[in-house]
Each structure stands twice: as structure tokens, then as C-alpha cells.
Amino acid sequence: MVNLLTGMIKRVLPRSLLGRSLLIVVMPLVLLQVVVTIIFYDRHWDTITRRLAGAVAGDVAMIVETMAQTNADQRADWIFPAARQAMNLEAVFIPGLRLENRPDWGRDTEDYDDLADALEERVGHPFVIDETAPGRDVQVRVQLAAGVLAVLVPRKRLFSTTTYIVVMWMVGTALLLIVIATLFMRNQVKPIRRLAAAADSFGKGREVPTFKPEGAAEVRQAAAAFNLMRERLQRYISQRTEMLAGVSHDLRTPLTRMRLQLAMMGHSPEIEELERDLGEMQRMIDGYLAFARGEGGEKPVPSDVTGLLEEVVALARKGGAAIDLHHEESLSALVRPEAFRRCLTNLIDNAVRHGAHVAVRAGRRGDAIELVVDDDGPGIPPEQREEVFKPFVRLDDSRNPETGGGGLGLTIARDVIRSHGGDVVLGESPTGGLRVRLWLPV
């Protein structure tokens, strides 16, 4: 139950930092204003209305009383003019008129309950409150013995208009505050967004220029830490690459020397075996060098992934492979083209080497490009599908160059694709062979 509620609240709340911080600022403000408005209406508004009604009723009672104490001529002479001047009430007397006799005198609308109460209390004659009078006035008709006294009461003598003004002010200032808060908060959130974007593109192996930490202290700290981390990672990667390239390169010279010496030693089964071993070592070192070169220097550029894929497939077909290729129109992404081409070549070469028919599909899945390579070869058992990504791991130990090389193909493929922020996983194809699924964020 509680979970359901928190889930619901979470769904309603804004997800962005800007939205949330605005909510934190605006919610208490709106709450406060609502509470203040309610209290104001409840207390102040009611009291004021009652007092205003009381004052009007008192004035009407005063007119009635004065009329009772004087004769008819004096009404026009001074009572009504005095009422107009001193009380802002427009009074007339209609002799002989009788009001319809009703039990609920003057209580047509709830709006005038206060006035009706006050009139009943102070005037002591039957009356009717008529709000259909023209203009913004209310007419009070009082039944006297000789006729009807009709008094026009301006509405502003009955209701306080300041209430609306106060509410307008409250809403207006709240809106102003929201606008100001939005502007300020946006500036606070901007550095966080930039940091998130930088971390995201760094994760995808893209160029991230060093950016100046700015914004609140914590954000600066995070940005500085990110910069430091990125430098360290870059240093580590380039160190590793340099070392790999150096070792591979330095090993080549003695290897070549050994092969030359072996070639001069004539022929015997032992020597041939040594030659095969040396050949394999050579291939491994070449693989390492290719691996190391792939990481060195190349910069990610917007590339036509379908174009690269078509090239790789065309090259494999030239070697006699049967490959089905299906892809969506023009998939493009920010990649290091040479490294990516090597990755694709390794995967497709593996499939061609182990299967007779190969199917390659590529398409968009959300914000990633997905590539699937299926073959109808023997496949790889599930428990070994992670193992083969390790360097120099080969499942067929025949060391037969026909079925494999140095055992670096998948290692390199995964390394390349992970440095782009994606990944490669192995599975089973519908024909029982291996399925290689690769995805690359764009």
C-alpha cells in the first residue's frame, strides 16, 4: 500500500533536477498562500461583510426612523438629499404600494444573508432585497405603513473589493517568484547537465575537451574529480597501448632472427614443428600490434556504419563466403572507423570460418545501433561464451590456421566496441550456430 503510494507520487513528481528544485521552492510558497487566503476569507472577509451590512442596515433604519418622525414634505426637502449626500444612498418613497407578502423576506440569495439579518434586526419592517437593479447597485425595499421606501445601495458599501486585490497580488508575486526561481535554478542546473553530458560522451569513447568546473561548490568538486579521473584513464590507456606496441615490436626482431636460423638448419620434423610455433607467435604478435594500433591516435568521427559494414561484407564475399546482409537505410554514428572496421571484420571472419551460411542484420534499437551476426557452425557452449573473449583463448586446440588465428579476434572486437560505450555478447543463432550481438550507442 505504502509502496503503491510512493510509486504514484514518484510518477507524478518531475524527474529533472530543475523541476524538482522548482517544486521545492514553489510548493511551500503556494501552500502558504493558500493557507493565508483561507484564513483571510474565513475571518476577515466574513467579519468585514457583516459589519458593512450592519452599517447599511443602520443607515436604512435611520431613514425609516427620520421619516416616521417628520411629515411627508420634508422627505423631498431634506431627508432624501441628506441620505444621498451623507450616506451615499439613493432613496425614494412610493406611496400606497404594497410589497408581496412573503414568509422569507429578503432572502432570495445567500450573498445577502448578512444584509437581510441586519435589516431584520435594525429596521423592523418587512423588506425585500433586489439585486436585479440596474448597474452595480442593490435595491432594498422596505414596507412602511403608507407605502414602500426604496433605497439604492451601491455594491461597494456592501462588499470589500480589497480582497480581490490582495489575491491578485498574491498570485502575481507567486508567478514572479516562479519566473525568478526558474531563471536562477536553470543556471544552477546547467553545470550539472554539462558534467553529465561530458561523462556520457567520455563513456562512449568520444573526445571530451577539459571543461572549467563551474557552478555550486559540490558541482565544481564533481567536475574537477571527473577531469582528474578522465586524465588518469587516458594516461592509463595510452600507457598500456604504448607498452603493448613496444613489446610486440621488440619481439619481432628476435623472432625474425630465429626463423632465419631455423630456415638454415634444414628439414626435420622437430624443426618443422618449431617453425609452426614460431609462425603462430608471429601471428599473435601481429594481432597484438594491430590491437595496439587500433587504439593509438584514431579519433571518433561521424561515420556511415552501413557503408563500413557493406565494405567488410563485400571483402568477405570476395573470399568466397555466403553472406546475407540486411540493414536499415544509412545508420550513422560517431566511431573510430579503422577500429570499428577491424571489429566488424573479426566478427564476420569468425562466422565465415566456422559456418557455411552467414546472416548479418543491422538496425536501430532506441538510441543504439544493433548488429547481429548469425552463422550455422558448431556454435559455442554457453559456459564458454565469456571465456573466448579473453586474449589467446581458442576453443579448437588444433592450432590449425584454417580455423583460427591468434585468438585475439573477439578480444579486439569487444575492446573496440566497449571503448565506444557499447558491448558484444554471444548467443545461439536459430540454426544452432553462434549468434554475435553487438550494440553501439549513437
Ligand SMILES: Nc1ncnc2c1ncn2[C@@H]1O[C@H](COP(=O)(O)OP(=O)(O)OP(=O)(O)O)[C@@H](O)[C@H]1O
Ligand atoms: N562463429 C563462431 N562459431 C564457433 N566458434 C567460434 C566462432 N567465433 C569464434 N569461435 C571460437 O572462439 C575462439 C576465439 O575466437 P577469436 O576470434 O577470439 O580468435 P580466433 O578466431 O581463434 O583467432 P583470430 O580471430 O585472432 O584470428 C575461436 O578460436 C573459436 O574457437
Ligand SMILES: [Mg+2]
Ligand atoms: Mg577470430
